[in-house]
Amino acid sequence: PETNxxxxxxxxxxxxxxxxxxxxxxxxxxxxGRILSVIAENPENDEQAKEINQRFSNxxxxxxxxxxxxxxxxxxxxxxxxxxxxxxxxxxxxxxYNSKNSVSQIIVSAILILLLNRQEIKxxxxxxxxxxxxxxxxTIVMLKSRASLLGLVVIIISIxxxxxFGKSTKRLCVFLxxxxxxxMVFNREFYNFIVYxxxxxxxxxxxxxxxxxxxxxxxxxxxxLFLERPLFGYGRNYIECMQIDAxxxxxxx
Numbered sequence: 553p554e555t556n557x558x559x560x561x562x563x564x565x566x567x568x569x570x571x572x573x574x575x576x577x578x579x580x581x582x583x584x585g586r587i588l589s590v591i592a593e594n595p596e597n598d599e600q601a602k603e604i605n606q607r608f609s610n611x612x613x614x615x616x617x618x619x620x621x622x623x624x625x626x627x628x629x630x631x632x633x634x635x636x637x638x639x640x641x642x643x644x645x646x647x648x649y650n651s652k653n654s655v656s657q658i659i660v661s662a663i664l665i666l667l668l669n670r671q672e673i674k675x676x677x678x679x680x681x682x683x684x685x686x687x688x689x690x691t692i693v694m695l696k697s698r699a700s701l702l703g704l705v706v707i708i709i710s711i712x713x714x715x716x717f718g719k720s721t722k723r724l725c726v727f728l729x730x731x732x733x734x735x736m737v738f739n740r741e742f743y744n745f746i747v748y749x750x751x752x753x754x755x756x757x758x759x760x761x762x763x764x765x766x767x768x769x770x771x772x773x774x775x776x777l778f779l780e781r782p783l784f785g786y787g788r789n790y791i792e793c794m795q796i797d798a799x800x801x802x803x804x805x
Contacts, residue, residue: 617665624662625684631655632691640694656692656700663688664707670721682724689728696750770796778803 592601666685673681692700708725711717735742774796777786785803 614669618669621662621665621669624658625666625688627655628659628662628688628691631659632687632694635691635694652695652697653699656695656697657703659688659692659695660700660703660707663692663704667707667711667717667721667725670724671718678720685724686728693746693750698750701750774800 592598663685666681666688670678670681670685689704692704708729711725712722736746737743778799781803783803783805785799785801788801789797
């Protein structure tokens, strides 16, 4: 790989991780289409050179994550308007989007990436950026996916407890959480939507098996069914548990 000299000032900025975006962009533009490898002139700085090389790899990974987040935002926009066109209402117990679990997991992971990169956004774009996060948050709620909502709660709690995120990002999470809680407390329609349509999924609240989409019965019956056809399974048959579903359909082979 081709080598390039980098000044001590650039190295210090990279290692201190202080607003290094402009320096990295300049380096990447000058070495476009080539592999950039930092080699220290002084052997004592080999560890620093190694760390810088690792940071360049992280930058490429971050770009992949950003591309994924952009794609997920586009999916969220199309999903939102499709739910509206399908007649979504807060009172309806019917899912407005068929593949709700799959698409909501994609969108939840996009929210995490957006929040991780929020501190890099310029101030003149931050309002639009935050509105996009709020929009995606609303879309996730509309999808009625219990697993994704639980994941969203875990993300918010993790951000509030983490030192990696800035105060403004934490304030945004507190704002979203406060609005959500106030709606739960003062809006009966929204409360019913969250508790009965999402948490209980319109099922009998007194039956844990019903609330869990029959998963308890599935786990009770699965050992016997699996032992009857352990190698090749039973063929196509959807079960509300990915691991059990895979073994049931295809067996060990």
